[in-house]
Amino acid sequence: MTYNKIQSIYIPISKRKILFVKSYILALVIIGLNSCTDFVEVDPPKNILVSETVFEDPATVESALANVYYTMRQQGIVGYDLSADMGIYADEMDYYGSNSNDLSVYIHSITPINSNVSNYWNNAYTLIYAVNDIINGVEDSSALSVEEKATFKGQALFVRAFLHFTLVNIFGDIPLITTPDYRMNNTTGRTPVNEVNEAIIEDLILAVSLMDASDPTGERVIPNKAAANALLARVYLYTENWELAESTSTILIDQFELETNLSNVFLKESVETIWQFKPDPTNIRNTSEANQFIIQTSSGNHYALTNVLMNSFEEEDLRREQWVGNFTSADGSTSLYFPYKYKALLSEVESLEYSIVFRLAEQYLIRAESRAQLGNISGAQNDLNNIRNRAGLDDTAARTQSTLLAAIFQERFVELFSEQGHRWFDLKRTGMAGANLESIKPNWKTTDTIWPIPESELELNPNLLPQNPGY
Template identity: 55%
Template sequence: MKTKEINIKKSILQREHLKKCVHSIKYKVLLLAILGINACTDFVEIDPPKNTLVAETVFEDSETVESALANVYVKMRDDGMVSGNFGLGLLMGSYSDELDYYNSFVEYSRIYNHGVINSSSTALEWWTHAYNIIYAVNDIIIGLDQTQSLSTAEINEYKGQALFVRAFIHSLLVGMYGDVPYITTTDYLKNNTVGRMSEAEVYAHVIDDLIDAIDLLGEDYVVSERVIPNRWVAKALLARIYLYTENWGLAETTASQVLDGFELEPDVANVFLKESSEAIWQFKPDDYPDNNANEASWLIIRMIPGNYYAVTDELLSSFEEGDQRLEHWISSFTSESDEEITLYYAHKYKEAFYTTELSLEYTIVFRLAEQYLIRAEARAQLENISGAQQDLNVIRNRAGLANTTAAGKADLLDAILQERRVELFTEQGHRWFDLKRMGKASEVLAPIKTNWKDTDVLFPIPLNEIELNPNLEPQNPGY
């Protein structure tokens, strides 16, 4: 540990030189070709979609619905906000204080440097991808309401999954864009003229959909792996939404229910393996048996220059001495040049594509550690100091750290935010959403992001979408 900490301090001095020169160097990234392959047929070991996802679809057999839902999960895994391919974990990691960006793509540089514009390709891609997913699950819901061929149990299961996805995607949209439409129909005449709802209204709809999904879904996973959402997954998201909307009592209660259904992975080295006991929902890689989570291919550094992202000095210095997460979830690469530049990178996922005979790691979307931290924060807000300390200590002790010394409510909330930082870094944009919801984005980012503006707490509504539907106006401030 001491050698690693000395190397971290040394690497900080080397980075400024690298940042000045790396963008002028041109090179090819072969992984783009690899990650461009779209193979989804074995995502849940069923046939490709039989329907075309149009409003008139009526599902006549369970395989059709399962295939349509599988297609939704594949699209979420491979593209958009939830994906490991330039989704929230990567891009909002660089937008916040987790990742430095070292490549030369203009769009990703703008995100890293807080120069996002209203014609941002990422803002447009995430928006359109999200609403395409929402359209697809709305079509499934409508088809299930029309079918006469499926059993009540089948309809409940499939509708519960669709409602969960609709709630999940809307929860990300409202987090990124603020006021957004909540779409529940496939009627293009209505959807093309819809206006934006307030954040409070959107979250209310998210909660309603999740409550309905929980009533419909079962507790068991419908396949042998944790790749299809069930009641626990919907409850995990509901606990998060209750936290985000400051409904502390329900956040504590709902997180407790999830915590009762799973076990925390005891060894931090095994948390991101596909068999991890704390995984609640994962994305399975495509149908090549040796594929692993997408994130590793973009985060693991193999050459300098030539990488995309490295862990920031701010994140490195935030780990306490003896924290096993620094040892197991952060790694480094040193160049062979005379300067011997060292960069540190997120190494939660160890294996990139085609590096193992069988898949070892799936992308984790929800895991149990977040639920402990949700309940800790809710308990702190409710003045349950000992309960908050207990939950915080579960995560700290698993990482090899002593119990927290935070005692008062304010100190505990700061300690929980810090623990979320070192526990959930580069996962699904958690750090960014935490800074935003706690009102700390300007305080933390203004000193390290030269282009930071207070209005950067929201992405722009895509200009293309406003031109197509003026009811989406007004544009978010700052764009």
Template identity: 55%
Template sequence: MMKLKKDNYHTTKPRGVLFTNALGFISYPFLCFLMLVSTHCTDFVEIDPPKNTLISETVFEDVSTVESALASMYFKIREQGMISGKLGLSALMGIYTDELDYYGSNTNYLQLYNHKLSASNSLLSDWWSHAYNLIYASNAIIKGLENSKTISVEDQAPLKGQALFVRAYMHSLLVNLYGEIPYITTTDYLQNNKVSRLPVTQVYTHSIADLTQAVSLLNVTDVTGIRVVPYQAVAKALLARLYLYTENWKMAEATAGELISAYKLEPNVKNVFLKNSKETLWQLKPNGVTDRNTYEANQFVIRFIPGQSYALSKALLDTFEPNDLRLLNWTGSTTSSNGLTTLHYAHKYKAIFSETASLEYSIIFRLAEQYLIRAEARAHLGAVSGAQEDLNSIRNRAGLGNTTATLTNDLLAAILQERHTELFTEQGHRWFDIKRMGVASLVLSPLKPNWQPTDVLLPIPETEIETNPNLKPQNLGYE
């Protein structure tokens, strides 16, 4: 069993930097917020978008208009940026790590796959800008609700809670990718143009504070029936994750435990990624017109060879134990017409766009992660039997026997392996895990010839640095 060893490389030097045009519309903030409000939300949560041009006061005169603004945010999360199934972390941090091989020719993607990243990579700039667009929109909603004279405090609460959750979630992803970042809580573009990057610990502190407040405001249960709008459990799921990332083991154990007590695992691995799966906490609904199912299935399922963009790596396939039901049910394979090449692909989502029925939604948070969070927290707290019990809940569902790990280091290594086989190609979990556990070099240096220890952070987008000299110095390892 692999023993966990820390990388020697750490980023500890504080950097004073400035946030500027990362929003992409800093000079025209409210205009672009209105564009966010008024586009592409009807099919997502079945709320009609505003019909007329809006001004800041009328956006917040009634609940339905704010709900429409939030619906547009979720639409943009699904369609663009880091969380999207077509441009996001699931595929692109999969090729950055040991999960996926890349067969395409996109220069930006090849830089990620080959660990030759440039600060001019437009994909990284798009992630940065899209995240701060959503953060700005969240802040606009929070401010508008607080200033509203017509929406009651009771009606404001779940709407503000959703905006706080999105703000915390986007910051939590940014800090994991780029390191020190600004934490933006205002719509004042003059103030935003002067804000500095904060130490990672402060970013987490702000995210956890936002999520704690969100929990107190959000609906206790899912009111949509299809879990496409954040409610208390969604904010708690992210809280548990951030407590784990910040090594607050007691709070990670307790918060994950609340969710485990309140919700159930889907007992059959075949059903985990269906839209009515019991263990889903939050998912993004396809629009039901041109894409009735998920981007994940549409890009991961290999229909023809050649023609594939991604395939599961040998390193990932070799991680599965014999008789693991996840290997049987969550992966597929395609063989070329000449019979010479067989490639394996992620098959968690099975229904591609051409399917006539909507069978799957893109799952962002699910209960299995909470079992693994609590297992890891318990291992660090010395609660070996409790950690084993949580780990075995995931293993047994996959048709595997109980873990044999008893020592803390062996147990942590077993949990890391289980996270790999359970959460592969889901929202960059593999990257965040090997990075936070300090084993990125140990895992990737044998597989990635260009790997450097400084690759634990992505470069700050060059366009931001050019606009903003206070963003200097660039993250180590990038020109």
């Protein structure tokens, strides 16, 4: 069983004059009640309510949010597609498939009409409009309790921040959408990256203050304060706010613990998981990552780990043994390595693994980098060594700020490969994309650090012009 990229039901910004976002929220509720309530184990209301009363019952709001998480997992902007596309765009995975859109990503010949480009854009803004309406509806509700309003609004703010953060790191300047008012958004332009980042941080700080400290399911599948802090630490790192990146990651390091056994890190019960997506128990019992990345036959292979990544593992690194698989064809002519972090295929009867979005190892590496940038060499070494020692490696030999930063960057490569596009975003944010890719990507251009705005959006809304340089 394979999963293709799902076409979104996005309504372009300049066409929203003919549709109120309320109707989409009702659709979210209906879909959530029929198909994905089990995703977060929310008991649905006994009947479908009209749109005016969606926000008068906490169960319907929970269902709408449940479907937001379901859609985030199923449609590229957060799930498997992001890991795959950003992996082949960078230097961690090779692509062997025949899909023309994926191939253009791999060889750096993306155009504004590439469906991968429009899918990321459309899927993200569909959900941003949805959570904006949830925020407004919850605030205006006369039936929800103060605690329910805080919980729901916090989750919606977190999702809005997450989606804007992913979009701004893929596309650069983007529309910052903070209202469901179609009249305001019909002709919206693009907001500079630094202002988008400021808004993301503002959303996350407020989300942390509103969200619950725990996930009522006990499975870390509903985002809470920890998930918002995990994203906030990442945003602070990307925006080079080293002090706040250090202090925010410390909150999580004090709260969670690393798995001591590498083979347990990607199981659904892993103690280091901060937030994860639960598969739909009706149809999808395990992760799409395993189903797409594990090479079972020569003809079925689309992705394999690059020689660049494989050569980055130190000889004694247990991650290569535990998290990398090998496929050799029957005639011995083909031998390929693949991501083997998730090992349970979709055909497994029991859900063994959930798709992890945030885990503690990243927070150690965020704090290590922040401490190194702040001149705290011993603190950075200690954080880095926590990750290295778990992988069976000796303490780092790096002793200066520059060598330590290089060591941390390298550690992020071998620890976070094939997860959520970390490698590409690291290359981009550190200004090292060209140095690492120009020799292996024949079509590499300096303007490749951001993707083009979808051509269809520019045609519908000229205020999004000009197109990104290079496209």
